[in-house]
Amino acid sequence: MAFMQKFSHFKLPKDRRVLVGISILGFFTFVAVFAPFLTPYGPHQVSGPPYASPSLQHWMGTDELGQDIMSQVLYGARISLTVGFSVALAATFIGSLVGLVSGFYRGAVDETLMRLTDVVLILPALPLAVILAAYLGPSVQTIIEVLTVTGWPLVARVVRSQTLSLRERPFVDAERVIGAGNGRIMFRVIIPNLLSLIAANAVLAITGAVVGEAGLDFIGLGNPSVVSWGTMLYWSQNLNAILRGAWWWILAPGLCIALVGLGAVLISIGIENIFNPRLRGR
Amino acid sequence: MENDAPLLELRDLTVKFVSGRGLFAKQVVTAVDGVSIAVRKGETLGLVGQSGSGKTTLARAVVKLVRPQSGQVLFKGRNIFDQRGKEAKEYRRQVQMIFQDPYESLNPRATVERAVEEPLVIHRLARSSSARQERTLNLIRMVGLSPEAVSKKYPHELSGGERQRTSIARALAVSPELLLADEPVSMLDVSIRIGIIDLLKELKRELDLTVVFITHDLGVARYFCDRIAVMYKGRLIEVAATEELLRHPVDPYTKQLLEAVPDPSRSAREKPSNIQEG
Amino acid sequence: MPLLDVRELCIDYRLQTGYLRAVDSVSFQIDEGEVLGLAGESGSGKSTIAHSILKILPRSARVSGSILVDGTEVVRMDDRAARAYRWKVVSLVPQGSMNAFDPVITIGSQIVESIRIHSRVDKAAAWKRTRELFSLVGIPDSRAKGYPHEFSGGMKQRAAIAMALSLNPKLVILDEPTTALDVVVQRQVLGLLTTLRRDLGISFLFVTHDLSVLSEIATKVAVMYAGRLAEVSTREEMFASPNHPYSRALIHAIPTLSGDLSLVKSIPGVPANVLSLPPGCKFHPRCPYAFDRCREVEPRPQRMDNGSIVACHLFDRGGKAGGE
Numbered sequence: 001m002a003f004m005q006k007f008s009h010f011k012l013p014k015d016r017r018v019l020v021g022i023s024i025l026g027f028f029t030f031v032a033v034f035a036p037f038l039t040p041y042g043p044h045q046v047s048g049p050p051y052a053s054p055s056l057q058h059w060m061g062t063d064e065l066g067q068d069i070m071s072q073v074l075y076g077a078r079i080s081l082t083v084g085f086s087v088a089l090a091a092t093f094i095g096s097l098v099g100l101v102s103g104f105y106r107g108a109v110d111e112t113l114m115r116l117t118d119v120v121l122i123l124p125a126l127p128l129a130v131i132l133a134a135y136l137g138p139s140v141q142t143i144i145e146v147l148t149v150t151g152w153p154l155v156a157r158v159v160r161s162q163t164l165s166l167r168e169r170p171f172v173d174a175e176r177v178i179g180a181g182n183g184r185i186m187f188r189v190i191i192p193n194l195l196s197l198i199a200a201n202a203v204l205a206i207t208g209a210v211v212g213e214a215g216l217d218f219i220g221l222g223n224p225s226v227v228s229w230g231t232m233l234y235w236s237q238n239l240n241a242i243l244r245g246a247w248w249w250i251l252a253p254g255l256c257i258a259l260v261g262l263g264a265v266l267i268s269i270g271i272e273n274i275f276n277p278r279l280r281g282r
Numbered sequence: 283m284e285n286d287a288p289l290l291e292l293r294d295l296t297v298k299f300v301s302g303r304g305l306f307a308k309q310v311v312t313a314v315d316g317v318s319i320a321v322r323k324g325e326t327l328g329l330v331g332q333s334g335s336g337k338t339t340l341a342r343a344v345v346k347l348v349r350p351q352s353g354q355v356l357f358k359g360r361n362i363f364d365q366r367g368k369e370a371k372e373y374r375r376q377v378q379m380i381f382q383d384p385y386e387s388l389n390p391r392a393t394v395e396r397a398v399e400e401p402l403v404i405h406r407l408a409r410s411s412s413a414r415q416e417r418t419l420n421l422i423r424m425v426g427l428s429p430e431a432v433s434k435k436y437p438h439e440l441s442g443g444e445r446q447r448t449s450i451a452r453a454l455a456v457s458p459e460l461l462l463a464d465e466p467v468s469m470l471d472v473s474i475r476i477g478i479i480d481l482l483k484e485l486k487r488e489l490d491l492t493v494v495f496i497t498h499d500l501g502v503a504r505y506f507c508d509r510i511a512v513m514y515k516g517r518l519i520e521v522a523a524t525e526e527l528l529r530h531p532v533d534p535y536t537k538q539l540l541e542a543v544p545d546p547s548r549s550a551r552e553k554p555s556n557i558q559e560g
Numbered sequence: 561m562p563l564l565d566v567r568e569l570c571i572d573y574r575l576q577t578g579y580l581r582a583v584d585s586v587s588f589q590i591d592e593g594e595v596l597g598l599a600g601e602s603g604s605g606k607s608t609i610a611h612s613i614l615k616i617l618p619r620s621a622r623v624s625g626s627i628l629v630d631g632t633e634v635v636r637m638d639d640r641a642a643r644a645y646r647w648k649v650v651s652l653v654p655q656g657s658m659n660a661f662d663p664v665i666t667i668g669s670q671i672v673e674s675i676r677i678h679s680r681v682d683k684a685a686a687w688k689r690t691r692e693l694f695s696l697v698g699i700p701d702s703r704a705k706g707y708p709h710e711f712s713g714g715m716k717q718r719a720a721i722a723m724a725l726s727l728n729p730k731l732v733i734l735d736e737p738t739t740a741l742d743v744v745v746q747r748q749v750l751g752l753l754t755t756l757r758r759d760l761g762i763s764f765l766f767v768t769h770d771l772s773v774l775s776e777i778a779t780k781v782a783v784m785y786a787g788r789l790a791e792v793s794t795r796e797e798m799f800a801s802p803n804h805p806y807s808r809a810l811i812h813a814i815p816t817l818s819g820d821l822s823l824v825k826s827i828p829g830v831p832a833n834v835l836s837l838p839p840g841c842k843f844h845p846r847c848p849y850a851f852d853r854c855r856e857v858e859p860r861p862q863r864m865d866n867g868s869i870v871a872c873h874l875f876d877r878g879g880k881a882g883g884e
Contacts, residue, residue, distance in 0.1 A: 169386055170381050170382075170383055170386040170387045171386060171387050171388055171389045171390070173342075173347055173381070173387075174379075174381060174387045174388070174389075174449070174452075175389070175400075176346075176347060177345045177347065177374065177378060177379050177453075178374060178378070178400060178401040178404060178452065178453070178455075178456070179371060179374030179375070179401065179404045179405060179456075180400070180404055184404065188389070188392075188400075189389050189391075189392075192389075192391035192392075193389070193390065193391055195391075332742040332743060332744065333742065441830050441831075443830060444830075471601040471602055471769070471831045472601060472769055472770070472771070472810065472813060472814065473601060473809065473810060473813050473826065473827040473831060474826060474827065474830065474831070475813065475826070476813050476815070476824055476825065476826035477826035477827075477828070478826075479826075480826060498743065500743075500817060501772070501814060501815040501816050501817055502815055504815055504816075504817060504821070505815035505821055505824060528817055528818075538744060539743065539744060540817065541747070542743045542744045542746065542747035543743055543772075543817055544746075544747075544750075544772040544773050544775055544776045545772070545775070545816050545817050545818055545819075546771065546772050546775035546799045546811065546814065546816055546819070547799075547816040547817075547818050547819030547820075548775075548816075548817075548818055
């Protein structure tokens with residue numbers, strides 16, 4: 001009951017951009033979940049001639065083995081979105097935790113955590129990814145881990161900055177004066193006021209993760225036998241799809257990545273309105 | 283405790299701040315400079331000063347939001363900065379504060395009801411959750427708000443006056459003995475200021491409060507306070523009973539301050555002297 | 561001819577949901593050498609009027625009525641004429657201007673820049689003028705090359721006033737010029753304004769929520785409520801015997817240092833919310849004298865025998881009606 005009350009101030013977003021964003025992500029999620037029902041072919045099933053252009057049998061054409069590209073897109077969505085959502089969740093969670101603790105307690109705790117954050121931030125992401133992937137072996141799991149590791153520091157910085165500013169606000173002073181201890185202040189006051197920032201970051205992280213996944217697959221750090229949008233781009237690149245005129249092989253996964261990225265950005269733009277009771281208005 | 287002993291006593295209180303960090307020159311600012319004053323139980327003491335006078339810092343020291351460099355703050359004879367554990371928590375029940383900015387002093391993510399009941403929860407002051415809810419609603423009513431109208435509202439949905447009333451309800455939830463009010467009306471519209479002050483007057487009487495009222499507005503101080511203490515650049519300049527201070531100020535700064543305050547009643551009676559008619 | 565003649569001024573702001581009337585049929589005048597205090601609480605529309613005189617409202621705002629400055633119609637002025645008019649005939653010391661100085665440029669340079677934006681003078685002439693202005697407002701010449709953080713609050717306000725005086729305007733609008741100042745510094749700034757008025761013959765429009773300040777400086781006081789004019793009276797009249805119930809209540813809501821404290825009373829209710837105004841007189845929900853007509857018909861400002869203008873049904877049909 002109390003839980004429901006917490007969300008009772010959820011207003012259904014009237015902002016058109018948010019609705020578009022939700023629709024896009026919703027669409028792709030639906031497509032990923034119901035892939036088997038949406039296409040007659042399996043992703044690895046050779047169902048037509050190789051490099052066939054889009055036709056009624058194959059809406060997005062076929063690849064070099066004659067596998068249906070649209071099936072690959074639909075099944076690939078599963079991997080790409082899984083990576084996207086998991087990384088977003090994990091990186092945001094870790095980053096927020098670090099940022100919150102760092103910003104709230106300050107002092108030695110802050111110094112230590114920020115040094116750690118800086119170290120990870122300073123390391124160039126791509127070489128780091130390559131090294132980690134080489135160490136952990138090429139797989140979807142690896143990609144999730146790598147992206148999370150390179151992704152959390154940015155969230156930590158942002159959350160820390162907001163925490164620092166929140167803890168100086170008079171209502172935090174007021175909490176102390178009425179006798180609230182650190183724990184209460186952190187959970188009842190700081191975190192609820194960070195939620196919209198965290199949510200916005202989390203959604204935005206989806207974009208970075210999906211693009212990052214594609215990027216890592218593209219350079220060969222992923223498992224090429226797994227079908228995802230990134231590996232599709234990997235294969236199409238390796239087999240010179242462009243030279244063969246098989247533009248659909250590149251366009252399909254590329255467009256999906258772009259759309260998901262766009263959807264996430266649109267949602268994050270409108271998140272302030274979903275979570276916050278209202279931005280200040282005197 | 284004898285009736286003569288002050289409820290709150292400041293002895294040579296000094297609070298300093300260091301400004302500037304890192305490469306910038308560190309400057310030490312003495313916000314409160316050796317202030318000694320006693321607050322008697324049941325009185326309303328006005329702490330008057332302009333910005334930078336140290337009055338807010340002094341109040342923050344009394345509620346332990348800042349630590350002094352030297353000097354003491356004694357509440358009922360005990361040094362508040364020596365308190366530990368239970369005694370420290372008990373202090374939070376005995377001394378409360380309302381802040382200047384009606385919006386910024388309430389958690390934007392908490393409803394009126396949640397904000398007002400929170401001290402009750404922290405100090406476990408209700409036998410059951412229904413008792414607590416009832417006390418919360420009574421508190422909201424006590425400050426002149428209608429629980430049906432505002433309980434579930436968030437600060438941004440309230441007017442400035444309503445927000446301040448909510449802050450007052452929250453502060454009084456623990457039935458404190460001493461209430462500090464830091465410029466509680468200076469950010470409110472002129473027409474409603476006296477309404478809030480009248481509320482404080484009434485609550486003070488009903489709940490037997492002692493009040494330290496911080497303001498830069500001498501007119502309001504005159505309206506509400508029994509005694510007025512004047513501060514300037516961290517120092518206590520003069521303390522006297524209200525009418526005495528206003529009619530026979532001793533210190534030159536006090537005199538300058540009183541001279542500078544625009545007095546519509548005066549100009550309503552006088553013919554214009556220093557302003558030429560067009 | 562009055563220096564400033566505002567007639568039936570109406571200003572609407574454009575919102576997502578439509579137009580919001582911020583100022584409704586306001587008329588008042590300022591003669592040469594006068595100081596008109598424009599008083600009101602939040603939502604009264606006083607700042608909006610100040611901005612409209614200088615034509616710095618957002619482009620989407622709708623202005624109708626007439627603003628005559630020294631005979632020139634300002635409302636329908638085009639951009640080019642407005643640029644020629646601003647700062648030379650009327651200038652503004654905006655709200656919070658003492659904090660609006662660029663922190664990395666010296667105050668002197670900023671004033672010079674403002675002079676050169678509004679007129680065609682060379683740098684040397686602008687600096688000369690700046691020095692003149694400094695002495696006019698009482699800032700030592702040595703401070704001309706100082707940065708804002710080196711100036712005290714009062715000095716920054718003086719610098720802002722200096723900037724407004726740079727091209728010898730006839731009317732200077734000041735929006736809450738003393739609100740953030742120490743009461744002692746405030747007294748000095750008010751003294752400065754009085755001196756400027758006496759020596760240079762400048763008129764002032766002093767916009768503030770602090771009525772007591774107006775008792776020091778204004779020759780005439782106009783009180784606004786919810787975008788409408790409630791009363792315009794001389795300073796003496798306004799503070800000794802205000803006519804409109806709102807002005808009366810407002811004066812009595814201010815505890816003074818020497819007045820009778822038992823007369824101090826708050827005004828019940830909350831200040832009008834411009835997004836949802838009641839029908840009829842906007843003040844009627846809070847007015848102790850409200851009667852039926854007040855709830856239905858909005859009172860029009862009327863001139864009384866003693867020259868005051870009051871918009872209240874108690875004073876309908878000219879002259880003072882009874883009703884205490």
